Amino acid sequence: MRFYSAFRLLPCLLPVAALAQNAAAPAALAPLTVDKIMREPAQWLGGLPSSPYWSEDGKRIYFQWNPEGARRDSLYETTPGGGTPRKVSLAAQRQLPAPRGEYDEAHARKVYAQDGDIYLLDLKSGRIRRVTNTAERETEPAFALQDRVLSYTRGGNLFTWDPATGETVQRTDFRRGQPLPGPSADKSEKYLRAQQLALFQVLRGREQDRLARERQQKALARLRPKAIYLGTQTVENLQLAPDGRYVTYSLVQAPAADKQAMVPNFVTASGFTEELNTRNKVGAPQTAYQLGIYDIGRDTTFVLGYKELKGLDEQPAYRQEYALKAKAPTPAPEAKPAADGKTAKEKPANELRRVVPYGPYWNRAGDRAFLVIRSADNKDRWIVSLDPTTQKIGLLDRQRDEAWINGPGIGYEAGNVGWLPDGRRIWFQSEETGYSHLYTVDVLSGQKKALTSGNFEVQQAQLSKDRKTWFITANKTHPGEQHFYRLPVEGGQLTQITSRPGAHEVVVSPDEKTLLVRYSYANKPWELFVLDNKPGAKYRQLTHSTTKEFESYPWRDPEVVTFQAQDGATVYARLYRPAQPDPSRPAVIFVHGAGYLQNAHKWWSQYFREYMFHNLLADRGYTVLDVDYRGSAGYGRAWRTGIYRYMGGKDLSDQVDGAKLLVDKYGVDPQRIGIYGGSYGGFITLMAMFTQPDAFRAGAALRSVTDWAHYNHGYTDNILNEPYNDSLAYARSSPINYADGLKGALLMCHGMVDTNVHFQDIVRLSQRLIELKKENWELAVYPVEDHGFVEPASWTDEYKRILKLFETNLRGQSAAPASGAATGAGSR
Incomplete structure (x- = not known):
């Protein structure tokens, strides 16, 4: 969601292009088949609008759209009053200013x-x-x-x-490398130099010329910036202070040895296998950052220090567990070494952690600045005042999380921060209360104030141009809805502007009187609307993207239900109930990917193919449940961090509790429940099939992480720490360690050019299954696909296999596990 000059919306007027497309489309979609729903979406569902933004004068609206079913979206324009959107020619696009930029005060x-x-x-x-x-x-x-x-x-x-x-x-x-060496300070060399100058007139003359040149260059150098040599470092984020006295910059030091994983690409235009350089693995040496300050007036540079930061030497709590085990006469039964036989080492208590600084952020007057500083282990975020003259910092706010710092408006970098108009108060978002809310802090008094509160998340926040009003997006009415609000700059009552159930992605017009909205509901895909920036405003639709073929089917509005997990927590889920349940009473649980993502909501899912597949399953008599398990977005800090140090713990037990709900409340046969998902969902599927074999009869694990020690650093280190420091977390969280527990039928699908979860992951697990003499599994490989599939043929093949897996094992007369060895994508 965005509030500046770029955003998204739903339909009212029927564009000519869409009419032509709909007229040519088949009249009926039912009955659903995998072949039908896995086609190129733009050609039958419709090319949905995206990335909308206002022209600078507010008279036109631009957005990406594809009403013609082409291979790619194109830029379209319309007016806030509506009318048929018009494609913008390439020549006209070259004359348009970029939608993003910086504005003067x-x-x-x-x-x-x-x-x-x-x-x-x-x-x-x-x-x-x-x-x-x-x-x-x-x-x-x-x-x-x-x-x-x-x-x-x-x-x-x-x-x-x-x-x-x-x-x-x-x-x-700034210059790479080191400065040229000057005269040596070695006593012997200084003696020889003096002797040479005393003996030879030609050398004395040349020395006089050199000194004259240096004096001239020094005089000219006063008009030029100081040469700053970086060695092996690079610079980023160069900023000139408002008064012109300082330049601040980030010094970046890449690790000396940065071994990257290579992914082979077999199907290439050249006919040769090509290797793709992708990423390192969790625990690898990471880039180091420092804040440099160039004092132009004093012609000198400084590197900011952080020793005075409160808690900089505070080590994560999990290390105490290893310290206690190290002191114990015999290790506890669960204290297993890592797979490589190494055990975690306790770090000295007084060790200072590395940090990453962001900023500085200057107020309008230029007399105050602040930084956002995050620890490299992402367990602390400090907001500090900065005095570049003394290179001193002062603590304004500290957020500590023994799991990891994140959440809406916080993210992994500086987050959503800025200055209030008075130039002495900073605003920011924090999960201090367990939900991301908006705060201010006075840089002089240190007084902090919460502007919003409650058991909901502020997901976006931006000040109006006159700095008197906040524009906010939040899920205040329901975790599965996103609405747009106004709030006085000093806090108070949130005034809700949008009214329809679902999600609203809003871009405020340049005069801030009109909202450009990309809106959707659970069974209504994204469209563009405009409405006045006031409560109860009427929605005026700008686009109509869906085809008559798509509209011919009565897409389900899945129920958003809740159930109680075994630890008492309330779990949200989407439920698809069949109009005519199959007599065998089968069910499927879908596990969304990413971990930190929400899918049990009331808007059009980014998993739209899976949504359509769930409609197909319901048509065949299946009950389908889509759980927002522990680690999902939208439910606050405790839910977000519920997987800390144990992926496959509460996030998996939430699926098991969902299966119990299906049996107890919806009459599903406990022996006929399947599970599937991709990426993180594939990981959970593997953990379910390996560690809860009696709960799930069949599972399809797509592009799955099989061993977290082989995933990337930025994601995994937050949740499981480093593998050499927290080997227990990795041992209990990686499916490859539990493969011996497989009983039901398992389908695994993976793209061979996956640069995110590498194909190596599934190859290693396959070898493990072979050595364990497991037979009831199948591997389908997709030679041209990355992590997110692109080709309709791949989607179709994958979902035909998933459907066959469930039909064979959940609806079959015997409901017996399938058997088979590893196969390629072309075989059944």
Whole structure:
């Protein structure tokens, strides 16, 4: 969701292109088949609108759309008043300013980067000035020096351009490597040098010339930035302070040895196997970051230190577990070593953790700045004031989480932060109460204030142009709904603007009087609407994307139900009930991917293919349950971190409790329950089939993580820590360690060019199953697919296999497990 000049919406007027497409489409879709629902979506479901944004004058709306069923979306435009959307020609697109950019304080000008050059747009006249036109790429444009100049980076250095004079000034001179060596300080070498100058007149003359050149260069150097040598480091995030005295920058040190996993690509245009360089694995050395400060007036540089940060030496609580085991005379039964035989090592209590700084963020007057600092283990986030003159920081807020810091508006970097108009209070989002809410803190008094509160999440927050109102998206009415609200800048009552059940992704118009909304409901795909920015406003539909073929089928509005987990927690899920249940009373549980993602909601799912497949299953008499298990998004901090140090724990028991609900409340046969999912959902499916074999008779694990020690660092380290420090967490969370428990029928599907969860994952598990002499499993491979499948033929093949697995094992007369060895994608 976005609030600036770019967003999304639903239909009212029927565009000519959509009418033509619908007229040509078949009249009926039922009965559903895998072949029908796994076709190219744009050709029968409809090309849904995306990435909408306003023109700078608010008179036009632009968005990506595909009403023609083409291979790719195109840019379309319409007006807030409606009418038939019109495709924007490539020639016209080249004349449009980029939708994203930076505005000056008066909101009269916008600077943006496009195709590697910098442009300045006058919002009143619409005039565009090209600031740069070079072969090098210029990026990160911004207004600087109280909006008098523009700043941008080129070749790792900071430049400014003055619109009044046209003068370009280079503000930094960063250079790789080390400076050239000067005269040696060695006593012996100094003696020899003095002797040479005393003996030879030609050397004395050359020395005088050298000194004269140095004096001249030193005089000229006062007009040029200081040469700063980086060694093996690089720089990012160059910023000029509002008063022009300082340049701040991030110093980036890549790890010396960064071994990357390679993924072979077999089906290539060249006919040769090509290797794709992908990523390292969890626990590998990580990039280090520091904040550098270049004091232009003093012509010197500093690197900020963080020793005074409260809790910087505080080690994670889980390490105490290993410390106690190390001191115990005999290890506890569950204290198993890692698969490689190594055990975790306790770190010294006084060790300072590495941190990553973000910012600085300056107020409008330029007299105050703050940083967001995160520990490298992501268990702490500090917001601190910064005095660049003294290089001192002062603590304003600390959020500590023994699991990991994240949540809406917080993320993995700086998060959603800024200054209030008074220039002395900072606003930010925090999960301090267990839900992400909006806060302010006074940099002088340290007083903190919560602007929102309650058992719901603030998912987006942005100040209006006049800085008097917050524009907020939150799930206040229901965890499965997203609405747009207004809130006074000092807090108070949230005023709900949108009214329809579902999700609203909102872009506020330039004059902030109108909302551009991308809206959807559970069985109604995304469309674009506009409505006035006031409560109870009427929705005016701009697009109609779905085809008559898609509309010919009565797509289910799945029930959003709740049930109680075995630990007493309330679990949300989507339920698809058959109009005519099959006599054998089968059921399937779907497990969404990503872990931190929500799918038991009231809007059009990003798992739309799975949604359609669930309708197909319900038509065949299956009951389908889609659980927002522990680790899912939308339910606050406790739910988000419920999988800490044990993936396959509560996230799996939530599936088992869902199966119990199906039996107890909906009459499902406990011997005829299947489970399936992709990515994280595939991982859970494997854990279910290996560790809960009596609960699930058949499972389809798609693009599954089979061993978390082989996944990436950024995701896995947050949840399981490093494998060499927390081997127990990895041992109990990785399906490959439980493969001997397989009883039911297992289908595994994986793309061979998966650069996220590597094909190696499923190969290792297959070898493990072979060595365990398991026979009731099948592996289908897809030679041209990455993690997210693209080709309709692959989707079709995969879901035919899934359907066959369930039909054979859940609806068959004997409901006996299927048998078979590993096969390729082309065989059944």
